[in-house]
Amino acid sequence: MAKTVTAAEMKERERAANEAGLLYIQMMENAGRAAYAELKRRVPALRRLLIVAGKGNNGGDGFVMARVAAKEGVQVRVLLAEGEPKTADAKTNLARLAETAAEVVRDTEQAAFGADAVVDALYGTGFHGELRPGGAAACALMGRERERGAFVLALDLPSGVSADSGEVAEGAVQADATVTFDCTKPLHFAKASKPFCGALVCADIGIGKALGERET
């Protein structure tokens, strides 16, 4: 069983792993690849994929997924729901999408294209408070896509949920599955937020090994 840690403890594990030689950009690569492998297990006939990305590292994980999927021949559309990414690693991975046929759109209106699956890469452990109008619109889009039959996979946690308290903001994403990274977080088990996660998978992104922890 994976350990459960708070958002601050997770940041500290990532910092220590980076210092031990597993660079942040490699952790993001591992996270995006692990999530994509899980999505393929759940939606084997994946042909069209919509990635809804925020401006932080959760969005960066989504850009990695977009690249890997597009290189496999999946039709990929990426919605920059909060505008351009703000973190260095997310920026790098958005730039790398130019290597692929993935389409990047900036308007919620342009996002719907009959996707089989939608990746919620809007907010991860950095989310706090209530949804603002742009975020609420992106979450509502994911809700409509799910009602239409698309499989919704959340990266780390469903957007609109706070990692430590499990508080669920009005309009939060309902996921079919959530892939979290390295360790689970309190929201995955809190009474109010657990149902929003769907099936929970904790993916190994190499941090335990980098920290010299015994493999389980």
Ligand SMILES: NC(=O)C1=CN([C@@H]2O[C@H](COP(=O)(O)OP(=O)(O)OC[C@H]3O[C@@H](n4cnc5c(N)ncnc54)[C@H](OP(=O)(O)O)[C@@H]3O)[C@@H](O)[C@H]2O)[C@@H](O)CC1
């Ligand atoms: N670190 C690593 O090495 C690894 C990290 N990984 C991944 O990174 C994720 C954490 O990334 P992160 O810390 O960049 O935060 P993230 O969750 O993307 O969101 C922050 C953005 O959201 C915004 N925001 C917040 N609240 C908001 C609101 N109510 N309404 C609107 N906006 C709001 C906030 O904006 P601000 O509050 O500053 O305005 C900020 O711009 C983690 O969950 C995992 O997926 C993996 O790649 C593994 C390696």
Ligand SMILES: [K+]
């Ligand atoms: K998310």
